[in-house]
Amino acid sequence: MKFHTVEKIGGTSMSRFKDVLDNVLVGNRKESELYQRIVVVSAYAGLTDLLLEHKKTREPGVYGLFVDDNASSWAWGDAISKVGEKMLSINAELEPLGLDLDQADLFVKERIEGVRSCLLDLHRLCSYGHFQLSEHLLTIRELLSAIGEAHSAYNTTMILQDKGVNARFVDLTGWREEENWGFTEKVKKFFDGTNYDEELPIVTGYTQCKEGLMHTYDRGYSEITFSKVAVVTQAREAIIHKEFHLSSADPKMVGAEKVQTIGRTNYDVADQLADLGMEAIHPGAAKGLRNSGIDLRIKNTFEPDHPGTLITNDYVSESPCVEIIAGRTGLTEVRFMDQDMVGLTGYDQKLCKDLDDRDLRYVAKTTSANTIVHYFPVSMKRAGDLVRSWKKKYPEADIDMGPVAMVSPIGSNMAAPGLMARATTALDEAGVYVIAMQKDRRNVEAKFIVPESDLQQTVKVLHRVLVEECAL
Template identity: 25%
Template sequence: MNVLKFGGSSVANAANIKKVIDIIDQQSRDQKVYVVVSAFGGVTDLLLKAGEKAAKGQESYKEIINEIEDRHISAIKDLIPIAVQSPVISKIKAEINTLESLCEGIFLLNELSPKTSAVLASFGEILSSYILYHAAKAKDVTIQLNDSRDFIIRNNNSQVGINYIETNKRFSAYDTTTSGDVHLFPGFIAKSENGDPTTLGRGGSDYTAAIIAAALEAEELQIWTDVSGMYTANPKLVKQAKPVDHMSYHEAMELSHFGAKVIYPPTIHPVLDKNIPIHIKNTFEPEAKGTLITRSVDNQLKPVTGISHIDDISILSLEGSGMVGIPGFSKRLFEALYLEGINVILITQASSEHSICLAIAAEVAAKAKKVLDATFEFEIDKHKIEPVKIENDVVIVALVGDNMYHHQGISGKMFSTLGKNNVNIRAIAQGASEKNISVVIAKKDIKKALNTLHERFFEVKTRQLNLFITGVGNVGGKLIDQLQQQRKYLKDNLRLKIRVTGLSNSKTMIFNESGIDLTQWQVLLAQGQQSDPSQFFEKAKELNLRNSIFVDNTANEAIANVYKNYLQESIAVVTCNKIACADAYANYNELKDLSRKYNASFLFETNVGAGLPIIDTLNNLVASGDKVHKIQAVLSGSLNFVFNNYKKGERFYDIVKQAQQEGYTEPDPRIDLSGVDVARKILILARESGYILELNDIENDSFLPKECLETDSVDDFFKSLQGFEDHFSTLLEEADAKNSKLKYVAQFENGKAKVGLQFIPKEHPFYNLEGSDNIVLFFTERYPIQPLQVKGAGAGAEVTASGIFADIIRLGKN
C-alpha cells in the first residue's frame, strides 16, 4: 500500500487534475492507495487574503471569494459529465456560501482570530478533495472520500504536536473496516483534542500524508509535485541544477529546512521512525525517476548532496565586553526570543564570547531587536554591551551532505569559491557532524553564490566564464571569431564554457545574461542602447555573474580609467590597452594592489608582445627569485614590419600605409612611429621587473621629423611623410653603407630606459628579425651572458586577439 500526496500545482486546474486521476488509477490497479490532496494552487493564499481584507473592513474580500468560486466551478464543468454536475456544483456553492458567511462575520467584527483563520484556510482542501473525488468517480475509479479532521488529532497544548496514539488508532480502525482501491483525504486540516478545527501549518498536506503513511505502515510515501525531485540547487536560480536520485532522511530534512520547497520539513519525522521511503515525483513527468529518500545512501564519492538557501533573513548582532564569561547570558537571550515566539534560524558566537550573531526571519527583526534591547536594558545602559544591531537584505546558503565529514577541505572550497567571486560571508555556522555548512551573505549575491558553488561541487568538469567585451574593431572582431570557432574545443578539451554576456563599441552596447548569440552579434549590437563605459560597468556589476571577466580591446583612456571599478567588484580584467599599465606608476600600482586585494586577476600580456608570452615569462623569472638587470628588445611589430619592407625603390609612405591597412599599426600610426607605443612597452616590462619608472623617464630618440609628429590628423600625418621621403631614404642608405639593418630598439639597463632607431649589424640577434616579429632579450642573474630570448609574431589583429584569448583561458584554468 502506498500513500500519494498531490500538491497545489498538481491540482491547479482541470487539465492537471486529469493527470492526477490517471496516476491514481494506474497505481490503484495493483494495490490499495491512500491519496492526500492539497488545495488548488494559490487558493489557500486567496482564502487568507480574503480574511485579512474582511478583518480590515474592506469589502473587496467578496471579489476574492467570487474568484475562488469561479475557479472551482470551472474545474467541475471541465472534469465531470453534465449529467452529474448539478449535485457537485450545489455542494461547492454551499461551501462557498459558508465561506462567505464566515468572512462576513470577520468583516462585521473586524477581527480574525487564529481559530477562525484555521477554519478559513481549511476550505481549499475541502473543495479540491470533493471535486477530485467526483472527477475520479466519473472515470470509474473506485474511490472513497474521507474528512481528515475525523482522523488527525492535534495536541491542545502544542502548536505542531500530533496526538499520535489517538490518530494511529483511528487510521488502524478505518483500514480494517473499509474496502475500496482509493481512499482520498484532504490534506492540511485536522482537529484538536477539544474538537476544534485546526490545521497543520503551511505545507501541512505533506505532513498529513506522512502521518497516514506512518499510521498504516505504508510501503512508500509519494510526494507528487511539479518538479522531478529535490534538486542539487534551486533550478529557478541555477539552470544547471539537476534532480538528486537518492538522498537520506537527514539530507532531505536539512535541505527542506533551508529553503527547498519540494517537501515540508515536518513530513520526514513520522516516516523516518517507521523507515518508510519517501519518493518525490513529478505529476507532469510521471516517468521521471524523481528523488528517493531513505535512511541511508551508499555513496561515499559524493560529498555534497545539495545546496539550499533561505531568503528574507536578517542578522541580529549583540556585542560587548560585558558578555565575556557571564553565565546565563545566552539563556536570557534565547528565552526572551522564545517567549515572543521568534524562531532562531542560525547562531554563531565567537570563542571570546564577545559577540553573538543570530539569523531570524526579516519580518520579525524589528520586534526581536525591541525585545532584546529591553531584556538587556541594564547592560546597555551601563555600556557593557551595545544595542542590538540589525543587518537586513541577507540570505543563508547551506551546503548539505551526509558524507561531507568524510571529505577534507569542503569548507575551504566553499569559502574560497565564494571569495574569488567577491561574495562576502557575514556569518558561518557548522555542526560537528559536518552535514550542513551554512553561511550568511548579501541578498544581491544569492544567484551568483548558488551558481558558483554549484559549478564547484556539481559541475567540476566544466567551468563557465562570463565575458564583458568592449571594443569590436580589428582585434575585438577577431576575438569574437576565435571564441565562436573554439567553443566546442574548449568545452570538450579544457572543460570551459565561455559566453559573452556584454558587448560594446563606441556607439552601442548590449547585454544578455544567458549569452549573446555570436552568430548575430553585429546585428544585435547595432540595435543596442547608447554606449557608455560607466554604464557598461554598472550593468556588469548589476548582473553579478560568477567568473566575470572584463575584456578591453581598445586604446581608449576613458575605458582604462574604469579598470579599478571592475577589480573592486572582483571582476577580472584582460586588456590589450596599454594606457593603464603605462599610466603614472601610482595608478599602475593601485591596479595591481586592487587585483591582489579583491582576488581579481589583471592580465595584460598583449600590452607588450601581442600573442607572445613575454610578460608571463618575465613574471615567472621574478616569481622564482631571478633578478632582471637588462632588457633589450624590438617591441613594435608594426615598426619592424615597416623597416623590414622599406627597401631601395620603395616609398616610406607606402610601407606605412600598407602596415596600417593590414592591421599592424594602431588606427593612428603616429602612436607607433613616434616611439610612444614602444616606450610604453619597455616601461611595462621595467615595472613588471620590479622597478619604479615613469613614462617621461624614458629617453625617446625619435627618427620622425618634428613636423610629422606635430600634425593635427592621421591624413595630415601621411601627407607629411610624403614630404620627407628624402629624410627616410637617407636613413636607409646609411644602414646599407654600414651593412646593417634599421631596427627600432627598446633598452632597459641600470634602472634607465630608452627607445630609438638603431643600425643593427649582422652578428646581432636582431638582424634577422623578419616581418612583424618581436624579440626580447632578458639579461638576469641566471642569464647574465646568454640572455633568455622570447621571439615571434608581435603584431596583427589575429595575433593580438589570440593573446587576449590566451589570457581568458588562463583565467578559466585558475
C-alpha cells in the first residue's frame, strides 16, 4: 500500500516560483515531509500560448505559424527563437533561487534547436508531393508543447537539488526516446523502483505515448498525466495547487467578501463545473481518479495552511444546499421549429447526427412538441454555418439563433424544497429575463439561460438567494 500523494502545480502558480518553493515544495518541511510525494508541473504561464496558440485570442504561436499555408515565410522560425528567449529570461529570474543558469540555459538551447531542426527537416520533406503536412499536425503539437513542460520540470528539479532535496527529473515527453510505449506502460516504467521515502520525482506535465494525448485531450494533457500517475502509482490522494480556492462563485462577480470556500464536494459536481468550462479538474482526469477511488484535493498555492476543497466519490451534503453558482458566456442558442416533428420519433436523432458530423456539442437542450433548442459553447459564426446547413436541409423548418449566457447552481445535494421558486422569483424581482431553465431529479445542478448582458447580475442574484441567505 502506498502512502504518497501526487500533486500538480499549474502554470500560473509556477510563474510565482518562489511562492511555490515556500508554500508547496519546501518551506518549513522537515526532511521526511519533503518526500512521499510525486509532483507534476505545468509549463510556466504563457509559454504554451507562444508554442501553440493563445488559448483565448487564438493568436497563432509557433504551431499556428508553421502549419499556416504561408509557412514558407519562416515566421515560425522567428517565433520559436522568441520562445527560446522567453525561456532564458525565466531562467535568469530563477537564478537567485538556486538555478544553475549555465546548465539551465544549455537545456533550453538543446530543446529549442532540436525542435527547430526537426521542423526544418519536416518542412523540406513535405515540399515533396509524397509527404503531407496534415498527417503530422498532432505530432508537431506534441513536440512543441513538450518543450514548455520539460523546461519547468527540469528547472524545478535543479533548484530543489540545490537546496539539498533528492529531486529526480522524470521526463515523460519522449525526447530522443527510441521506443513508443502505451500511456499506462510508460508511466509504470518510469516509476518502477521509486523509493518514495528518499526521492522526490518532478514530472513533466506532458506524456508522449502511443495513444497520443493531444488527439483526445489537446491542452488538457497535464491533468491527464497527473491523474494517470496517481492511478498507476496507487496514490493516497491527488492534489491540485491552483492560484485560487474552489469557491461558491467567481469573487470578481459577487465580491471576495461574499464567496465561501467549498470544504467538500463530489466528482459529480466537478463534472458539472467542467461542462461549464470552469474546470476543477479535466473530466477525463477525474474519471481515472474516481474509478480508482482516489480522493482529489484542490488547494490554493498561496494559502498552504488552508485544507482546500476535498472532492470524493461518495460525498453528499447532509443538508440540501447549493454549493456553487457558475456561469458562462459565449453560448449560442439555436432554435429549430418544425410542425412536421409533432408526434414523430427519430427527428431529434437526425439533428444529433448532423451535430456529430460537425463535431458540435451542446451544454443544454430544451424540447417541446414542435421545437428543439440547443445551446452551443461556440461562436455565432460557427453556429451560423450549422443554421445555414439546416435551412437548406429542412426548408420547411423555422430556424434562428442568438447569443445567450448560462448560469448554473450546482451542489452535491440540491433537493431543497422551493429552490427553483426562490431563484426565479429573485431573478424576476431583479429584472432578469429567464429565457429557459431546467433541473432534473438527480438534484446536482439547475440551468438558467439568460441574455448575455445579464450574466453577472444573474450570478450575483442566485448567489445571494441560494448561497448567502441559506448560510445565515
